[in-house]
Amino acid sequence: MNRSPLGQSTPDLVVVGGGIAGMLAARRAAGRGASVVIVEAGDRLGGMICRADLGGLPIDIGAEAFATRGGAFAALLHELGMHDDIVEPRALGSWVVTDATAAPMPAGGMLGIPGEAALRDVESRAAVHAAIGDEGIAELERDRTLDPRVGADASDLESLVLARMGPTVLGRLVAPVTRGVYSLDPAELDHRVLIPGLAERVHEHGSLSAAVAALRKSAPPGAAVRTVEGGMHRVVARLEHELAELGVDVRLSTRVASVLEDGSALEQAWRVELEGAGSLFAKRILSTVAVPRSVSARGDDSEGPSGEAVAIGGAAAVPAEVVALLVQAPQLDAHPRGTGVLVGDPSTTIRAKALTHVTAKWAWQEAAADGMHVLRLSYGPHARGGSEPLTHSLSDDETTELARGDAGRLLGTTIEREDVIAMARHVWRIPAPAARIGRSAELRGARDEARRTAGVALAGTWIDGTGLASVIPGVLRAVDELFPEDAQA
Ligand SMILES: Cc1cc2nc3c(=O)[nH]c(=O)nc-3n(C[C@H](O)[C@H](O)[C@H](O)COP(=O)(O)OP(=O)(O)OC[C@H]3O[C@@H](n4cnc5c(N)ncnc54)[C@H](O)[C@@H]3O)c2cc1C
Known part of the structure; x- marks a missing residue:
C-alpha cells in the first residue's frame, strides 16, 4: 500500500457499505490484486441479506430469494460452489385478500x-x-x-x-x-x-x-425466482470467508460521513470522513450507498488536507418492517393461500401489506417440524410518505398480536396466541426505486456527477435498482470501471 500525506496506509479501494454489493465489489477488486477496505456502518456484513433466529430456526429476515433474470446471481452461486444449493419455490401461486374477498391473483398480468x-x-x-x-x-x-x-x-x-x-x-x-x-x-x-x-x-x-x-x-417477466437451500444468508457467510482469505480489511460499526478529494496528495487520493472515527485515505472509492453531501472542507482544514466534497446521490428511503412468526398451526399444512397473500382495498381490518407463507413457498423450510409454519408479514407506514413503518412504536408483544391477527385473516384461519412459538422483526429502509416519481432524474444526476469524477464509482440497490438481479451486474460494471481487468491495481 502507498502512504498518504498523513502517513496512513492508502488502500487502492475503499468500499462504502458492506451489503452484498460492497462484498462483491471488494471480492472482485481484491481478486485483481487491489488492497481493499470495506467500511460498514452496521455491526455485520450482508445488509439486506440478513439471518434471524426464529425460535432456534435460522431464517432470512431480508431478501429471501433472487430473480433468475439475467443469470447473474446464479453465476455468483456457481463461483462460490453453491450452485447445487439453488432451489425452486412451489408453484402454488399467490392470493389477493380484502376485508370481504379472497381469491387467487389472476395469472397472465403485469x-x-x-x-x-x-x-x-x-x-x-x-x-x-x-x-x-x-x-x-x-x-x-x-x-x-x-x-x-x-x-x-x-x-x-x-x-x-x-x-x-x-x-x-x-x-x-x-x-x-x-x-x-x-x-x-x-x-x-x-x-x-x-x-x-x-x-x-x-x-x-x-x-x-x-x-x-x-x-x-x-419479454416474459422475471417472475421466476429461486433461493438457496438453508437461506440466502448462507451466501453472505461464504463471501465473508472469501473476503478474509483475500485479505480485505473490514471495518464494522463505522459510518462514512463524506468523501473528500484530497488536494495535497502527490497522486490522486480521497479522504473518507468517518463518523466519530477520524478519516481514511483511498486511491479509489466505490460507494454502494448514498453518502450524504458534506460541506466542502476547503479552507477549513485545521486537522487535515483541504478537499472538495463529492456528493454521492441523495437518500430517499421507503420504510418497511418484516415480522416473522413461527406458529404451530397444522391447518396450514394444506397451504390454503398458496405461497402468500397480497392485501387489496378495502382492508380496514388488515394492517399488513403482504404475507409470505414461507413453509409453503420453500419445501426445504419444512424441516421445521410437523404442523410448524414460518410466516413473514410486512408492514409499511401508516400513510403515504411516512418515515416509519406502522409497527414502529409497538412492543414485541403488541407486534406479535397484530401479526397473529393479520396472519389469521390473510390465511383464512385462526391463529391463537399460544400457537405462536416465536417472533422475529426487522425494520428496513429500502432505497426508493428509480420508478418513484422524480427519482430517476435524481439518480441520473448522481451518475453524471460520479462519471465526471475520476476514481469514484457507484453501485448497489440505491443506484442500480431493487433486487439482486439488478444489483449484481451493476457491481461488476463498477469494479471494471475502476480496475480494468488487464490493468494493474
Ligand atoms: C425485506 C426485503 C426483501 C427482499 N427480497 C428480495 C428478493 O426476494 N429478491 C431480490 O432479488 N431482492 C430482494 N430484496 C432486495 C435485495 O436485498 C437488495 O437489492 C440487495 O440486498 C441490496 O444490496 P446492497 O449491497 O446494494 O445494499 P444493502 O444491502 O442495503 O447494503 C448497504 C450497506 O451499507 C451500509 N451503510 C449505509 N450507509 C452507510 C454509511 N454512510 N457508511 C457505511 N456503511 C453504510 C448499510 O448498513 C448496509 O449494510 C429484498 C430486500 C428487503 C429489505
Whole structure:
C-alpha cells in the first residue's frame, strides 16, 4: 500500500457499505490484486441479506430469494460452489385478500394489471371475477372499448389504470402488487420507468390489457425466482470467508460521513470522513450507498488536507418492517393461500401489506417440524410518505398480536396466541426505486456527477435498482470501471 500525506496506509479501494454489493465489489477488486477496505456502518456484513433466529430456526429476515433474470446471481452461486444449493419455490401461486374477498391473483398480468386473456374464456373470466367481481370485469371491458389515446398523457401508474380501467382493478389488483413489491402506491410510481413502452403498446394494440399481453409475450417477466437451500444468508457467510482469505480489511460499526478529494496528495487520493472515527485515505472509492453531501472542507482544514466534497446521490428511503412468526398451526399444512397473500382495498381490518407463507413457498423450510409454519408479514407506514413503518412504536408483544391477527385473516384461519412459538422483526429502509416519481432524474444526476469524477464509482440497490438481479451486474460494471481487468491495481 502507498502512504498518504498523513502517513496512513492508502488502500487502492475503499468500499462504502458492506451489503452484498460492497462484498462483491471488494471480492472482485481484491481478486485483481487491489488492497481493499470495506467500511460498514452496521455491526455485520450482508445488509439486506440478513439471518434471524426464529425460535432456534435460522431464517432470512431480508431478501429471501433472487430473480433468475439475467443469470447473474446464479453465476455468483456457481463461483462460490453453491450452485447445487439453488432451489425452486412451489408453484402454488399467490392470493389477493380484502376485508370481504379472497381469491387467487389472476395469472397472465403485469404488476397486477390483467392481460387480455383474462376475459378470453369462461374459466379465465371466472378466475378474474373471483378477484374483482362484476365492477372489475366491467372495468376490463371498458378498457377494450376506449379510444387507444385515453390515458396517453398519464405518467403515474394510478392515472393510467384509472383512465383505462377503474378503481376496482387499481385497488384490488394493482395497488396490492406495488405496495407488496415496492412499498409504494401506484400514484407514486412512474409507469414509463417501471414498464418502459407500456403507453406505446396501448396505442399500438388498442387497450391496456392487450398492451400487457404483448409485453409479456415479447419479454416474459422475471417472475421466476429461486433461493438457496438453508437461506440466502448462507451466501453472505461464504463471501465473508472469501473476503478474509483475500485479505480485505473490514471495518464494522463505522459510518462514512463524506468523501473528500484530497488536494495535497502527490497522486490522486480521497479522504473518507468517518463518523466519530477520524478519516481514511483511498486511491479509489466505490460507494454502494448514498453518502450524504458534506460541506466542502476547503479552507477549513485545521486537522487535515483541504478537499472538495463529492456528493454521492441523495437518500430517499421507503420504510418497511418484516415480522416473522413461527406458529404451530397444522391447518396450514394444506397451504390454503398458496405461497402468500397480497392485501387489496378495502382492508380496514388488515394492517399488513403482504404475507409470505414461507413453509409453503420453500419445501426445504419444512424441516421445521410437523404442523410448524414460518410466516413473514410486512408492514409499511401508516400513510403515504411516512418515515416509519406502522409497527414502529409497538412492543414485541403488541407486534406479535397484530401479526397473529393479520396472519389469521390473510390465511383464512385462526391463529391463537399460544400457537405462536416465536417472533422475529426487522425494520428496513429500502432505497426508493428509480420508478418513484422524480427519482430517476435524481439518480441520473448522481451518475453524471460520479462519471465526471475520476476514481469514484457507484453501485448497489440505491443506484442500480431493487433486487439482486439488478444489483449484481451493476457491481461488476463498477469494479471494471475502476480496475480494468488487464490493468494493474
Ligand atoms: C425485506 C426485503 C426483501 C427482499 N427480497 C428480495 C428478493 O426476494 N429478491 C431480490 O432479488 N431482492 C430482494 N430484496 C432486495 C435485495 O436485498 C437488495 O437489492 C440487495 O440486498 C441490496 O444490496 P446492497 O449491497 O446494494 O445494499 P444493502 O444491502 O442495503 O447494503 C448497504 C450497506 O451499507 C451500509 N451503510 C449505509 N450507509 C452507510 C454509511 N454512510 N457508511 C457505511 N456503511 C453504510 C448499510 O448498513 C448496509 O449494510 C429484498 C430486500 C428487503 C429489505
